Amino acid sequence: MTLHPLPAxxxxxxxxxxxxxxxxxxxxGEADGLAQWxxxxxxxxxxxxxxxxxxxxxxxxxxxxxxxxARVFGPARESVPAPLHRVEGGNSFEAxxxxxxxxxxxxxxxxxxxxxxxxxxxxxxxFCGDTLFSAGCGRLFEGTPAQMLDSLxxxxxxxxxxxxxxxxxxxxxxxxxxxxxxxxxxxxxxxxSHCRGLRERNLPTxxxxxxxxxxxxxxxxxxxxxxxxxxxxxxxxxxxxxLGVFTTLRAWKNVFA
Ligand code: ZN
Ligand code: FE
Numbered sequence: 001m002t003l004h005p006l007p008a009x010x011x012x013x014x015x016x017x018x019x020x021x022x023x024x025x026x027x028x029g030e031a032d033g034l035a036q037w038x039x040x041x042x043x044x045x046x047x048x049x050x051x052x053x054x055x056x057x058x059x060x061x062x063x064x065x066x067x068x069x070a071r072v073f074g075p076a077r078e079s080v081p082a083p084l085h086r087v088e089g090g091n092s093f094e095a096x097x098x099x100x101x102x103x104x105x106x107x108x109x110x111x112x113x114x115x116x117x118x119x120x121x122x123x124x125x126x127f128c129g130d131t132l133f134s135a136g137c138g139r140l141f142e143g144t145p146a147q148m149l150d151s152l153x154x155x156x157x158x159x160x161x162x163x164x165x166x167x168x169x170x171x172x173x174x175x176x177x178x179x180x181x182x183x184x185x186x187x188x189x190x191x192x193s194h195c196r197g198l199r200e201r202n203l204p205t206x207x208x209x210x211x212x213x214x215x216x217x218x219x220x221x222x223x224x225x226x227x228x229x230x231x232x233x234x235x236x237x238x239x240x241x242x243l244g245v246f247t248t249l250r251a252w253k254n255v256f257a
Contacts, residue, residue, distance in 0.1 A: 001017055001018065001019055001096070001098070001120050001121050002017070002018050002019075002020070003015065003016070003017050003120075003125070003163070003165070003207070004016045004017075004018070005165070005204045005206055005207075006025075006033065006034060006037055007169075007204075008028075008029055008030055008033055008034070008056075009029060009030070009056060011168050011169045011170065012027075012029055012056055012057075012167055012168055012169075013165075013166075013167055013168070013169065013204065013206065014026065014027060014028050014029065014033075014034055014060075015027070015127060015165045015167075016034075016037075016038075016043075017096065017098070017120070017125075018041070018043050018096070019096055019097070020043075021042075021043065021044065022043065022044050022045075022046040022096055023038055023041075023043040023044065023045050023046060023096075024045075024046060024047040024048070024049065024095050024096050024098075025045060025047075025048050025049070025064070025070075026048075026049045026050075026051070026115070026127045026129075026165070026167070027049070027050060027051055027056075027057035027058070027127075027129060027167050028048060028057075028058075028059075028060035028061060028064055029055065029056040029057050029058065029059045029060055030059055030060045031059075031060030031061075031063035031064045031067070032060075034060060034064065035063075035064065035067060044068065045064060045067075045068040045070045046070060046071070046095065046096060047070055047071050047072075047073065047095040047096065048061055048064060048065065048070050048071070048072045048073070049072075049073050049074070049095075049100075049115050049127060050072065050073065050074035050075065050080050050084070051074075051075070051112060051113055051114060051115070051127065051128070051129025051130070051131075051167070052075060052078060052108065052109040052111065052112040052113070052129050052130065053075070053078040053079055053080050053109060053111070054109065054130070057129065057130075057167065058074075058080050058081060061080070061081050062081045071085065071095070072084040072085065073085045073087050073093060073095075073100075073102075073115075074086065074087070074113075075087070075088070075111040075112065075113045076088040076111065076113075077110065077111030078109060078110070078111035078112075087102045087113065088102060088104055088113065089102055089103050089104030089113070090102065098117050098119075098120055099117060099118070099119070100115045100116065100117050101115070101116045101117070101118070102114070102115060102116075103115075103116055103154065103155070104151075105128065105129075105131045105151035105152075105154070105155065106142075106143045106147045106148070106151060107131060107137075107138065107140055107142075107143035107144075107147045107148025107149075107151045107152075108129070108130045108131055108137075108138030108139060108140065108141060108142070108143065108148070109130075109141060109142045109143070110142040110143060112129060112130070112131055112138075112143075112151075113129075114126060114127060114128040114129060114131060114155065115127040116158065116162075123161055123162075123163060124158065124159050124161065124162040124163065125162065125163045125165065125207075126155065126158060126162050126163065126164050126165060126210070127165045128155060128164065128165065128166060128167075129166075129167050130166075130167055130168065131148075131151055131152070131155065132152060132155050132164065132166060132213065132217075132219075132220075133166045133168060133170050133171070133174055134164070134166060134170075134171040134174060134195075134205055134206060134208040134212075134213065134217070135171055135174035135175045135177075135178045135188075135191075135213075135216055135217050135218070136170055136171075136173075136174030136177070136178070136217065136218075136219060136253070137152055137217075137219040137250070139254065140250060145243060145246055145247040145250055146243055148246075148250070149222065149242065149243055149246045152219055152220055153220075155210070156210065156213070156214055156220045158210045159210065160209065160210055160211030160214070161209060161210075161211060162209060162210040162211075163207040163208075163209060164206070164207050164208040164209055164210055164213060165206060165207050166206055166207075166208070169204060169205065169206070171195050171199075171205035171206070171208075172195060172196065172199055172205075175188075175191070175192040175195060176256075177218070177252075177253050177256045178192075178216060178217065178218050179192060180256070181218050181227060181230040181231075181234075181249060181252070182216075182218050182221065182224075182226055182227060182230065184226060185215075185216065185226070187212075187215040187216055188215070188216040191212065191215075191216050218249055219246065219249060219250070222242045222243075222245040222246040222249060223242040223245075227245055227249065228240050228245045230249075231244070231245040231248040231249055231252075234248060234252055235248050235252070
């Protein structure tokens with residue numbers, strides 16, 4: 001199986017997984033670029049996965065389904081273009097011979113889901129939409145900090161070698177914040193210079209991995225003393241427990257330039 005991040009809009013990726021004949025696409029916010037790429041590669045679109053209702057993740061679904069007859073799996077509790085197979089945490093299904101498990105990961109949106117495959121050519125894979133980014137996490141448009149922290153904590157317990165397929169190339173800007181709040185983290189500094197090199201060559205910084213994110217992502221590290229100290233220094237009223245630290249970091253990131 002081949003995994004390919006197809007750039008869309010200014011900083012989205014439409015992830016494509018394919019076996020050389022049939023393809024699965026995740027969060028196609030637009031149809032034309034994907035349809036053209038699939039045609040160039042000689043691929044037939046078989047399945048579309050949708051993580052949440054935002055237009056930059058769903059805008060191409062109707063046109064693609066019309067053109068290809070692809071099956072669509074999407075969140076049970078969000079308004080996305082029907083018809084679709086509505087799925088939620090605990091459900092599983094098969095596509096391209098791969099078993100996908102659905103996880104509920106509310107926070108960015110109220111009904112956000114993620115798709116985990118334990119075995120794609122022997123290694124796990126996660127399509128997590130706008131919940132977890134490399135060195136960052138999604139904004140809390142519809143959920144509470146407690147919901148998002150719970151979602152991220154469950155994602156962080158997936159196997160370390162899980163390939164992490166996020167839907168935006170936000171890594172460099174996330175890394176600037178991460179370095180500001182976790183300045184003594186050597187793994188983080190090393191990864192930041194690696195990613196700067198990738199972006200200079202216009203290469204994606206993704207997929208990341210769950211194991212790497214546990215080391216470098218401040219939003220998976222709110223239980224660490226270094227992050228608690230940074231949160232306290234920024235906002236003395238911040239509570240020192242993991243939820244208090246997470247809440248402070250998420251609010252700080254929103255205004256960090
Ligand atoms: Zn979104
Ligand atoms: Fe998005």
